[in-house]
Amino acid sequence: MTTHVRIVGTGLIGTSLGIALSQNGFRVSLDDPSPTAVRLARDLRAGEVADEQPGAPDVVVVAAPPDVAAGVVVDALNRWPDAVVTDVASVKESVLRVVLDSGADASRYVGSHPMAGRERSGAAAARADLFDGRAWVVVPHEASTDAAVRRVREVALSVGSAVRVMPAHEHDEAVAAVSHVPQLAASIVAACLRELPESAVGLAGQGLRDVTRIAASDPRLWTQILAGNAPAVRDVLRHVRDQVDDVVGALDSLADADGEGALGTLSRVLEAGNLGHARIPGKHGAAPAAYEVVSVVVPDEPGSLARLLTDVGAAGINLEDLHLEHGLGQAVGVAEISVVPSSVEPLRAELARLGWRVHD
Numbered sequence: 001m002t003t004h005v006r007i008v009g010t011g012l013i014g015t016s017l018g019i020a021l022s023q024n025g026f027r028v029s030l031d032d033p034s035p036t037a038v039r040l041a042r043d044l045r046a047g048e049v050a051d052e053q054p055g056a057p058d059v060v061v062v063a064a065p066p067d068v069a070a071g072v073v074v075d076a077l078n079r080w081p082d083a084v085v086t087d088v089a090s091v092k093e094s095v096l097r098v099v100l101d102s103g104a105d106a107s108r109y110v111g112s113h114p115m116a117g118r119e120r121s122g123a124a125a126a127r128a129d130l131f132d133g134r135a136w137v138v139v140p141h142e143a144s145t146d147a148a149v150r151r152v153r154e155v156a157l158s159v160g161s162a163v164r165v166m167p168a169h170e171h172d173e174a175v176a177a178v179s180h181v182p183q184l185a186a187s188i189v190a191a192c193l194r195e196l197p198e199s200a201v202g203l204a205g206q207g208l209r210d211v212t213r214i215a216a217s218d219p220r221l222w223t224q225i226l227a228g229n230a231p232a233v234r235d236v237l238r239h240v241r242d243q244v245d246d247v248v249g250a251l252d253s254l255a256d257a258d259g260e261g262a263l264g265t266l267s268r269v270l271e272a273g274n275l276g277h278a279r280i281p282g283k284h285g286a287a288p289a290a291y292e293v294v295s296v297v298v299p300d301e302p303g304s305l306a307r308l309l310t311d312v313g314a315a316g317i318n319l320e321d322l323h324l325e326h327g328l329g330q331a332v333g334v335a336e337i338s339v340v341p342s343s344v345e346p347l348r349a350e351l352a353r354l355g356w357r358v359h360d
């Protein structure tokens with residue numbers, strides 16, 4: 001029988017999920033306090049407006065802001081006595097605590113968190129493939145039934161996510177380090193740009209863009225996320241502060257004293273960064289792949305990049321990643337094509353043969 005999923009909160013995450021589930025044969029009904037948000041989600045083919053859908057849902061996914069998520073979960077458990085209820089809030093322990101204290105039937109509640117998102121909010125930013133190949137944390141608690149856990153896993157797997165199961169406190173500690181502190185770091189670095197003269201900001205290259213991409217995220221959402229995970233975020237941030245203090249000490253010594261030991265400190269911090277970076281998983285949560293980059297000059301003309309990608313495909317080589325370096329006002333850019341090491345030489349030779357300028 002077709003599974004009926006009710007999505008409550010049709011912003012970025014709810015609408016993306018609705019589109020992906022609808023494409024995979026689920027029956028989806030949509031609800032949101034904002035009638036405009038529901039209708040936009042419906043128009044984007046995320047499902048039908050809930051008022052127009054008869055019958056109780058099998059699964060309710062609460063995709064509302066973190067500070068109201070727990071209350072919406074409790075309402076859903078009370079309203080639909082046979083439904084499994086999950087939420088996708090970025091913090092899990094604070095939601096679980098409210099649900100357990102509410103007296104509602106928590107055996108049908110299983111928390112969850114897709115590790116996929118964008119720096120934009122709202123249904124208009126939704127993407128059908130948002131969850132594809134990304135981790136989706138399923139967060140059961142002591143009273144969750146196996147049947148409820150299976151239902152939530154089914155939702156995550158059917159949109160292409162890789163399921164990871166862990167308890168709420170472990171989830172919150174993990175995301176403090178891999179998501180919440182990185183968001184703060186991006187915001188703090190970007191905030192330092194506010195007072196810079198135009199002539200300085202104009203020198204920005206890809207490094208600054210990479211480090212600050214998520215500084216464009218929604219401050220209202222992130223204030224709630226950080227507040228909801230305060231102890232774990234604070235602990236990671238203290239660790240960051242200790243390392244910043246070490247670096248400042250080394251730089252003080254270089255600037256004002258004999259600099260003894262300072263280069264060692266700087267080098268250790270940078271090498272530790274290499275080691276941490278190498279642990280970030282590659283595509284589909286797989287172990288980080290050691291790809292190599294082939295750099296190719298691309299003229300700034302219509303169709304150039306498409307022609308390059310066609311030539312890579314025709315050479316029978318799998319493109320693992322693509323990055324375009326493109327300075328403002330330049331007539332050419334550089335495409336950095338990541339491939340497995342064994343493909344580097346064949347690709348270089350083939351592209352050079354076809355007349356592309358391939359860099360060392």
Ligand SMILES: NC(=O)C1=CN([C@@H]2O[C@H](COP(=O)(O)OP(=O)(O)OC[C@H]3O[C@@H](n4cnc5c(N)ncnc54)[C@H](O)[C@@H]3O)[C@@H](O)[C@H]2O)C=CC1
Nearest residue numbers: 009010011012013037063064065066089090117118121122
């Ligand atoms: N934005 C991201 O990158 C990610 C967000 N999340 C989590 O997903 C949830 C939704 O986030 P987004 O989709 O980004 O937010 P959003 O701002 O795009 O959408 C939130 C929606 O919830 C609705 N809403 C507000 N109060 C509500 C209530 N009381 N009941 C039902 N709906 C209500 C709003 O009208 C809005 O349409 C949050 O809990 C967030 O922590 C999880 C993974 C990634």
Ligand SMILES: O=C(O)C(=O)Cc1ccc(O)cc1
Nearest residue numbers: 090114115116117118119214
């Ligand atoms: O933009 C990215 O790289 C993200 O990882 C987005 C994201 C934002 C919030 C979450 O709770 C989970 C994922």
